[in-house]
Amino acid sequence: MEFLNTADQVRYQRMTNAELREAFVVEALFAPGQLQLTYTDVDRAIVGSAVPTDSSLTLPTHKELASNYFCERRELGIINIGGAGFVSVDGEKHSMHKLDSLYVARGSESVSFASDDAANPAQFYWVSYPAHRVTKTLHIPQSKAKQVALGDLGSSNERVIYQSICPGIVDSCQLVMGITQLNKGSIWNTKPPHTHKRRTEVYMYFDLPDTERVFHFMGQPHETRALALAPRTAIASPSWSIHSGAGSCNYSFIWAMGGENQQFDDMDHLTLAEIG
Numbered sequence: 532m533e534f535l536n537t538a539d540q541v542r543y544q545r546m547t548n549a550e551l552r553e554a555f556v557v558e559a560l561f562a563p564g565q566l567q568l569t570y571t572d573v574d575r576a577i578v579g580s581a582v583p584t585d586s587s588l589t590l591p592t593h594k595e596l597a598s599n600y601f602c603e604r605r606e607l608g609i610i611n612i613g614g615a616g617f618v619s620v621d622g623e624k625h626s627m628h629k630l631d632s633l634y635v636a637r638g639s640e641s642v643s644f645a646s647d648d649a650a651n652p653a654q655f656y657w658v659s660y661p662a663h664r665v666t667k668t669l670h671i672p673q674s675k676a677k678q679v680a681l682g683d684l685g686s687s688n689e690r691v692i693y694q695s696i697c698p699g700i701v702d703s704c705q706l707v708m709g710i711t712q713l714n715k716g717s718i719w720n721t722k723p724p725h726t727h728k729r730r731t732e733v734y735m736y737f738d739l740p741d742t743e744r745v746f747h748f749m750g751q752p753h754e755t756r757a758l759a760l761a762p763r764t765a766i767a768s769p770s771w772s773i774h775s776g777a778g779s780c781n782y783s784f785i786w787a788m789g790g791e792n793q794q795f796d797d798m799d800h801l802t803l804a805e806i807g
């Protein structure tokens with residue numbers, strides 16, 4: 532397991548791009564045949580990926596979790612961004628098509644990942660937070676997610692937010708998670724930008740060609756920095772930071788939040804005049 536130690540709201544202002552990347556970005560994701568884990572210090576979110584090819588991959592625990600198994604005190608939100616596959620939770624198989632979500636409840640002892648076709652492997656991405664009670668594991672096909680259409684083409688931010696792991700759909704503890712898809716011709720996510728002191732957030736950009744980038748804006752509203760992120764890269768957003776991006780083309784991203792509350796709409800919106 533890797534560890535991501537984010538910088539504080541003063542120190543990030545003096546950092547080079549390479550230092551900002553080191554402190555906020557999770558780049559080593561989605562290696563074929565491998566499972567990867569990064570423990571962040573934003574509300575103890577653990578970010579991970581698994582790309583099973585010829586054999587299945589099993590979610591391990593780690594010394595720093597001091598647990599007998601990964602979900603002993605944790606919940607897990609998994610989304611597949613690749614070919615069809617399945618996730619087995621304590622022996623129960625959940626088929627996962629592209630963009631399906633799976634909520635894995637605290638207390639689930641074994642979690643493993645497999646692809647239907649090694650030549651077109653599933654690409655599982657997940658975010659996990661500590662969980663204070665036992666709830667139920669649930670599979671959510673993308674069609675069952677709450678859909679919210681936002682923005683317009685004239686402002687280059689026409690997009691659909693799919694809220695799959697959220698109150699009303701899944702009984703989770705901290706985790707709120709879903710996918711935002713930008714329509715062709717739109718490049719801006721999270722416009723207008725916002726913060727939410729009550730929650731931290733992790734974004735993971737995907738579904739754009741390898742040659743394209745998303746310019747992700749982070750930092751305090753009056754002192755922002757931009758990082759050019761390649762596809763399948765995640766970035767942690769501390770509670771004091773905006774999180775908004777402009778792509779060199781349209782794209783999708785998975786967002787996941789944890790913290791004080793689970794209210795998606797609880798945001799402190801900013802006007803662009805407040806961004807520096």
Ligand SMILES: O=C(O)C(=O)C[C@H](O)C(=O)CO
Nearest residue numbers: 690692711720721722732786
């Ligand atoms: O494009 C958007 O707007 C988003 O996807 C917003 C994120 O979901 C978010 O930041 C929720 O707090």
Ligand SMILES: [Zn+2]
Nearest residue numbers: 725727732774
């Ligand atoms: Zn947010």
